[in-house]
Amino acid sequence: MKKMLTNNLGLKLLSVVAAIMLWLIVVNLDDPYTYRDFSPIQVTMLNENVVTDQGKVYRIEDNSDVISLRVWGKKSVLNGLEADNFTATADMEKNIKYDNLVGIEVSCSDKNIRTADIIKSRENVVISVEDASSEQFNVIVKQNGKEADGYLIGTALPEQSMIQISGPASVIAKIKRVEVEIKVTGVNSDRVIHGKLNVLDSNGEAVDTTYLEYTGKTDGMDVTITMLRTKTVPLKIGHTGTPGDGYSFSSISYKPESVQIAGASDVISGVSAITVPDEAVDIEGITENQQQTIDITPYLPDGIRLADDADASVAISVEVEKKQGKTVRIPVSDIGLKNVPRGYEVDFGDVDEIELIVTGTSAELAALNTDEIAVSLDLDGCSRAGTYTQKVEVTFPDTVYSLMDDVEVEFELVKSKSTGNSSGSTGNTSGVSGNTSGVSGNTTTGGSTSGESSSGDSSGTENGSGSDSGTSGEEKKDDSATE
Structure with missing residues (x-):
C-alpha cells in the first residue's frame, strides 16, 4: 500500500496542484475575487462638542471630509453594493491627532465586506480650530432688474433690518455687507417680494457661508416695497451778485439740464421744474470764469426725490466778459x-x-x-x-x-427872451400863475425849446385862466402908457 502511495509521487503531487488550480480557475470564472471603487463618500464628524464647548469652532480644510473607497470582495457581493452602504465617520473625541487631524473609520452594511477589505483614499480629516465669533449686520436690499416704465421703488423694507451671524472669527471678520436680493423686473405696484441672502466681503465677493449660522432667517427674507411715479423735469438755475469792476455777466450753463424725479402720483403731477434759488450761485466780484458744483437735493419739493441720486450734483459754469x-x-x-x-x-x-x-x-x-x-x-x-x-x-x-x-x-x-411872459408877470398876478404853470410843465419835457415854451402862450395851453390873465395884464399896461 505504501509502495502504491509513493510510486510516482511527483506526478501525483503535480496532478493535485493542477486540480486545485483548475478548481480555482473555474471558481474565479464563475464569481471572481476583485475590487470596486466607490465615491464620493461623505465623512460624518462625531462629538463636535469637544471643540465647540471650548468656545471655539472648526473648519474642514481642503474638502478633506469627502473620500473615495476601493473595496475588495467577490464580484457578486460588490455588484450589490452602493456608496450608501458605507459609513465614514471621524470621531473628534477619540480619533483627534495633533489638534488638526481626525482619523477616519469606514464600515460597510454588508457583513461580507470586512474592514480590511476597504482601502481609503485618505486616513484623516484635516481641520483648523479657531475662536468663535458672532456679530450683527445691517440688512441691505439689493434690487435686481428694472421696474416698469414710469415707476420707481420708493421704499424697500426687509422684514429684519439686522441679522446676527455666528461662525469662525476669521470668516466673520471678512463680512462687510449682508444683502437680501429681490427681483423687481416689471414691477408697477406695492407688494411683498421674497429675496435670498448674500454675504459679501469688502471686494463684493461672496463669503463662504458653510460654517456660518444665522439667528433668525436662513433661507432669505421678505421685502415690502412701495412704488413711486417718475417724471423728467428741467432745472432752473439763476445767479446773484455782480462781477468785479470792468466785467459783466455773460452766461450760465449747467449739467444736467434736466433730472428725473419720483414721488406719489398726486404730488409729482404738480411739479413742472426744479428751481434752484439765485443765492445758490453767487458771482459777486468775480473777474474770471467760474465753475462750481451744487447739491440740488435741498431744493426738491416736499414729497419729491431724485430717481437717480447721481443727479444730485449739478456742475455749473458761469462765464464773465470784460466790458x-x-x-x-x-x-x-x-x-x-x-x-x-x-x-x-x-x-x-x-x-x-x-x-x-x-x-x-x-x-x-x-x-x-x-x-x-x-x-x-x-x-x-x-x-x-x-x-x-x-x-x-x-x-x-x-x-x-x-x-x-x-x-x-x-x-x-x-x-427868457419872451415878452409875453414879462408882460404877464407885470400886468397880472394871475397871469404869472398861469405862466408859472406853463414853465413847470415844460421844463420836464427837456431841451432849449422847453425854455422858450415858458411863454404866455404855452402857459395858456397848460392853464387857460393864466393865459387870459396874461393878456389882460398886457392891455392894462398899454392903456397906462397912453395915459
Missing part, C-alpha cells in the same frame, strides 16, 4: 431839463451834442437801443444868470449798461 466801450452821441435838444428857475432858459451855445461812452459786453452793446437812453440835467442850485458846468444824469434801459466816465456839459442860464 467794452461804445460811444453814443446825444443831441443837447434831447436833454431833459429839471428845476429850471422861473423866467430863465438854458442856452447850450455852439454845442449840438454830447458824447457818452457806454460800457457792456459785446453782445449787450450790440443790442443797445440808443433811443431808450434818457439824459437829464438838474438845475437845482442854479438860480442866477451865468455860465455853469453840470454833470448830466443818464438812465439806461437795462442795468447791465453803465458809463465809463461821468459826462459834464457847459451851458448858460439866461433870462
Whole structure:
C-alpha cells in the first residue's frame, strides 16, 4: 500500500496542484475575487462638542471630509453594493491627532465586506480650530432688474433690518455687507417680494457661508416695497451778485439740464421744474470764469426725490466778459431839463451834442437801443444868470449798461427872451400863475425849446385862466402908457 502511495509521487503531487488550480480557475470564472471603487463618500464628524464647548469652532480644510473607497470582495457581493452602504465617520473625541487631524473609520452594511477589505483614499480629516465669533449686520436690499416704465421703488423694507451671524472669527471678520436680493423686473405696484441672502466681503465677493449660522432667517427674507411715479423735469438755475469792476455777466450753463424725479402720483403731477434759488450761485466780484458744483437735493419739493441720486450734483459754469466801450452821441435838444428857475432858459451855445461812452459786453452793446437812453440835467442850485458846468444824469434801459466816465456839459442860464411872459408877470398876478404853470410843465419835457415854451402862450395851453390873465395884464399896461 505504501509502495502504491509513493510510486510516482511527483506526478501525483503535480496532478493535485493542477486540480486545485483548475478548481480555482473555474471558481474565479464563475464569481471572481476583485475590487470596486466607490465615491464620493461623505465623512460624518462625531462629538463636535469637544471643540465647540471650548468656545471655539472648526473648519474642514481642503474638502478633506469627502473620500473615495476601493473595496475588495467577490464580484457578486460588490455588484450589490452602493456608496450608501458605507459609513465614514471621524470621531473628534477619540480619533483627534495633533489638534488638526481626525482619523477616519469606514464600515460597510454588508457583513461580507470586512474592514480590511476597504482601502481609503485618505486616513484623516484635516481641520483648523479657531475662536468663535458672532456679530450683527445691517440688512441691505439689493434690487435686481428694472421696474416698469414710469415707476420707481420708493421704499424697500426687509422684514429684519439686522441679522446676527455666528461662525469662525476669521470668516466673520471678512463680512462687510449682508444683502437680501429681490427681483423687481416689471414691477408697477406695492407688494411683498421674497429675496435670498448674500454675504459679501469688502471686494463684493461672496463669503463662504458653510460654517456660518444665522439667528433668525436662513433661507432669505421678505421685502415690502412701495412704488413711486417718475417724471423728467428741467432745472432752473439763476445767479446773484455782480462781477468785479470792468466785467459783466455773460452766461450760465449747467449739467444736467434736466433730472428725473419720483414721488406719489398726486404730488409729482404738480411739479413742472426744479428751481434752484439765485443765492445758490453767487458771482459777486468775480473777474474770471467760474465753475462750481451744487447739491440740488435741498431744493426738491416736499414729497419729491431724485430717481437717480447721481443727479444730485449739478456742475455749473458761469462765464464773465470784460466790458467794452461804445460811444453814443446825444443831441443837447434831447436833454431833459429839471428845476429850471422861473423866467430863465438854458442856452447850450455852439454845442449840438454830447458824447457818452457806454460800457457792456459785446453782445449787450450790440443790442443797445440808443433811443431808450434818457439824459437829464438838474438845475437845482442854479438860480442866477451865468455860465455853469453840470454833470448830466443818464438812465439806461437795462442795468447791465453803465458809463465809463461821468459826462459834464457847459451851458448858460439866461433870462427868457419872451415878452409875453414879462408882460404877464407885470400886468397880472394871475397871469404869472398861469405862466408859472406853463414853465413847470415844460421844463420836464427837456431841451432849449422847453425854455422858450415858458411863454404866455404855452402857459395858456397848460392853464387857460393864466393865459387870459396874461393878456389882460398886457392891455392894462398899454392903456397906462397912453395915459
